[in-house]
Amino acid sequence: MAAMRATTEAIHRTYAGEVDESGKNLGIGDVGIDQHFGWVMANYTVPRLADLTDRGIALFFGRIWMDDGEDFHIGRRHIRDEHGDPLVLDWRAPLSEQYYRASAHDRRDVARRRRFGFQGARLTGFEDENLLFGEEVASDILTAEIERPRTGPMRDIVATIQPEQDELIRREAGTNLCVQGAPGTGKTAVGLHRAAWLLYNYTDKLTKSGVLVVGPNEGFLSYISGVLPTLGETSVWQTTVHQLTGAHTAAATDSHEAALVKHDERMALVCERAVWGHVGTAADGGVTAEEGLLIADGGWRWRLGLNFLEDAIANARKHTRTYTAGRKAVEEAIVQGVRRQAEIRSGHSPDGKWATKLKRTPSVQAFLDGVWPKLNGKTVMKKLYGNPDFLADATRGILTEEETALLTGKPGRPTAADLLIMDEIESHLKLRDPSDSYGHIVIDEAQDLSPMQCRVIARRSGKGSVTVLGDLAQGTTPWAAASWEDQMRHLGKEQVEHTELTTGFRVPAVIIELANRVLPHLGVGVAPARSIRSDGSLDMVATADLEAGVRDAVAKALREEGLVGVIAADERAAALRPVLEGTDRVELVAASLAKGLEYDHVVVVEPVEIVEAPATGGATVEGVGLRHLYVALTRAVSRLTVVHARDLPAEMRP
Ligand SMILES: Nc1ncnc2c1ncn2[C@@H]1O[C@H](COP(=O)(O)OP(=O)(O)OP(=O)(O)O)[C@@H](O)[C@H]1O
Numbered sequence: 001m002a003a004m005r006a007t008t009e010a011i012h013r014t015y016a017g018e019v020d021e022s023g024k025n026l027g028i029g030d031v032g033i034d035q036h037f038g039w040v041m042a043n044y045t046v047p048r049l050a051d052l053t054d055r056g057i058a059l060f061f062g063r064i065w066m067d068d069g070e071d072f073h074i075g076r077r078h079i080r081d082e083h084g085d086p087l088v089l090d091w092r093a094p095l096s097e098q099y100y101r102a103s104a105h106d107r108r109d110v111a112r113r114r115r116f117g118f119q120g121a122r123l124t125g126f127e128d129e130n131l132l133f134g135e136e137v138a139s140d141i142l143t144a145e146i147e148r149p150r151t152g153p154m155r156d157i158v159a160t161i162q163p164e165q166d167e168l169i170r171r172e173a174g175t176n177l178c179v180q181g182a183p184g185t186g187k188t189a190v191g192l193h194r195a196a197w198l199l200y201n202y203t204d205k206l207t208k209s210g211v212l213v214v215g216p217n218e219g220f221l222s223y224i225s226g227v228l229p230t231l232g233e234t235s236v237w238q239t240t241v242h243q244l245t246g247a248h249t250a251a252a253t254d255s256h257e258a259a260l261v262k263h264d265e266r267m268a269l270v271c272e273r274a275v276w277g278h279v280g281t282a283a284d285g286g287v288t289a290e291e292g293l294l295i296a297d298g299g300w301r302w303r304l305g306l307n308f309l310e311d312a313i314a315n316a317r318k319h320t321r322t323y324t325a326g327r328k329a330v331e332e333a334i335v336q337g338v339r340r341q342a343e344i345r346s347g348h349s350p351d352g353k354w355a356t357k358l359k360r361t362p363s364v365q366a367f368l369d370g371v372w373p374k375l376n377g378k379t380v381m382k383k384l385y386g387n388p389d390f391l392a393d394a395t396r397g398i399l400t401e402e403e404t405a406l407l408t409g410k411p412g413r414p415t416a417a418d419l420l421i422m423d424e425i426e427s428h429l430k431l432r433d434p435s436d437s438y439g440h441i442v443i444d445e446a447q448d449l450s451p452m453q454c455r456v457i458a459r460r461s462g463k464g465s466v467t468v469l470g471d472l473a474q475g476t477t478p479w480a481a482a483s484w485e486d487q488m489r490h491l492g493k494e495q496v497e498h499t500e501l502t503t504g505f506r507v508p509a510v511i512i513e514l515a516n517r518v519l520p521h522l523g524v525g526v527a528p529a530r531s532i533r534s535d536g537s538l539d540m541v542a543t544a545d546l547e548a549g550v551r552d553a554v555a556k557a558l559r560e561e562g563l564v565g566v567i568a569a570d571e572r573a574a575a576l577r578p579v580l581e582g583t584d585r586v587e588l589v590a591a592s593l594a595k596g597l598e599y600d601h602v603v604v605v606e607p608v609e610i611v612e613a614p615a616t617g618g619a620t621v622e623g624v625g626l627r628h629l630y631v632a633l634t635r636a637v638s639r640l641t642v643v644h645a646r647d648l649p650a651e652m653r654p
Pocket residue numbers: 142145146155156157160161162165181182183184185186187188189190471505506595596597598634
């Protein structure tokens with residue numbers, strides 16, 4: 001890599017004089033083609049030099065010997081020798097698939113595979129599998145990697161990607177993938193590595209259209225945000241659902257009941273009717289059968305009949321996708337109608353200037369305003385929330401009267417759900433610019449999205465594909481999905497490959513067994529995780545003084561390496577803050593925010609409080625507390641201590 005860097009530096013030095021710091025061509029040096037070439041080269045070498053920086057991570061982690069005698073190293077990036085021949089293959093290159101997928105049963109022309117163990121850039125060992133002789137080794141290097149103490153944000157797993165994960169990561173770009181997986185089965189890891197694989201293999205298409213990763217909250221994003229950059233991908237935009245839907249700018253909050261209605265999929269129908277319901281008949285435009293529409297055009301007076309106008313409106317309604325385009329189509333039909341009359345009368349066709357003038361004629365504009373009034377999102381929202389008759393018309397047969405009564409708000413001070421409604425309304429008014437949608441979107445914790453949130457994402461996906469990751473058992477929002485088929489429908493994808501992951505990489509068997517007791521009580525038919533880990537420990541501590549119990553548990557946990565996460569019901573977590581103040585390596589997490597995170601040692605505080613706690617915002621959502629507990633119990637990589645002063649919830653008992 002040092003040699004590759006030196007070559008690139010030399011190229012950069014040769015041409016860098018031809019651009020200034022902003023990358024602008026200074027116009028010095030050779031003229032014409034040569035100058036342009038120099039400019040391109042100088043720009044090209046800048047990101048490449050950044051890419052060739054030694055990050056103190058081993059450049060390779062595997063090697064395969066093929067049946068024909070060739071052998072390859074597999075690593076984080078491509079490395080070539082001075083002749084341009086590959087020394088290390090990028091893990092995303094097609095040939096690397098053989099490294100990840102070959103087995104004694106399905107060798108894929110691989111005779112022998114070697115895994116290297118590293119700490120930083122220091123080689124610590126290697127293990128060989130002679131596939132030709134049918135050897136399959138339970139990898140100590142994989143085990144060590146999984147059990148390694150966590151010191152901070154999530155890391156990449158390129159060195160130890162498992163065959164069933166690799167199979168998902170490398171699905172071709174057009175595939176819409178939906179992955180249901182129990183806690184710790186590597187869903188997030190698969191999603192992020194898939195994003196990197198796609199960008200490498202479909203560079204042209206995807207760097208232009210963009211790849212987006214959507215996560216549930218800021219904490220989760222900062223936990224995962226380092227993975228793609230270590231894989232050399234800095235162009236992926238990572239965002240929370242709230243940022244994507246603009247909810248972070250919301251100025252008001254809905255009651256729980258109002259939010260439920262506003263997030264419901266039936267709201268999409270309400271929005272559709274609220275917009276398209278504005279389309280009237282020719283009579284609304286002041287036209288009668290006797291008179292028709294009279295249009296003054298210089299010295300001429302044209303007349304369009306009622307039937308012609310009704311047909312024009314019906315055609316526009318049928319053939320245009322957006323309301324705004326519909327109005328234009330009627331306007332166009334009027335021009336065409338008059339043009340034909342003019343042609344017959346004068347023998348020649350009037351020009352474009354004439355057409356523009358005709359459209360501006362007061363009678364044409366008045367007709368259009370009556371039949372197809374100009375709208376924008378704000379005016380529709382205002383009418384929906386401010387005009388009871390309009391609201392009743394828009395919701396009739398779709399929502400009940402009680403539900404309709406909950407649809408209130410101030411468009412100037414929208415709630416998070418109002419912004420979804422606004423986005424939906426706008427989608428009927430105007431088509432989104434196709435360049436605003438992403439080539440691929442990875443959606444994590446997708447079970448928590450409401451139908452209306454899914455639809456916002458769908459509109460930003462357009463013709464692009466998605467990787468949808470989640471666990472129905474960890475759904476904790478009031479609108480959490482009950483089925484992946486429905487969720488994918490809301491996301492606008494019809495062709496979907498569904499798959500379920502059950503091998504647990506995070507949580508050791510003793511701990512997952514405890515969590516799996518809770519699973520049958522969550523009302524979802526998903527498969528439990530089977531841990532590949534037989535290590536780990538579980539401690540149940542009954543105490544009379546909860547705070548003292550937590551303090552003790554944390555002190556004990558700190559005797560071991562790694563991060564400690566203390567998870568408690570939201571209110572309890574706030575109360576514990578002063579108790580844990582100033583302790584290094586300890587993070588206090590409210591149960592409602594623990595999703596997606598992991599710690600070497602987890603202390604779960606008073607499970608029964610987590611079960612009883614209302615959902616965020618004070619609402620009571622049936623069963624949500626138990627799901628928060630399930631999430632909390634599945635965050636530990638090595639050790640779990642459950643501290644309780646009250647009885648444990650019945651669902652945790654054997
Ligand atoms: N092949 C692997 N090699 C090493 N570590 C792995 C592998 N697959 C997953 N892991 C690790 O297992 C842990 C759990 O993975 P991840 O967070 O992706 O699971 P998840 O299914 O998203 O979990 P949750 O449902 O709890 O959010 C992570 O620390 C991840 O790095």
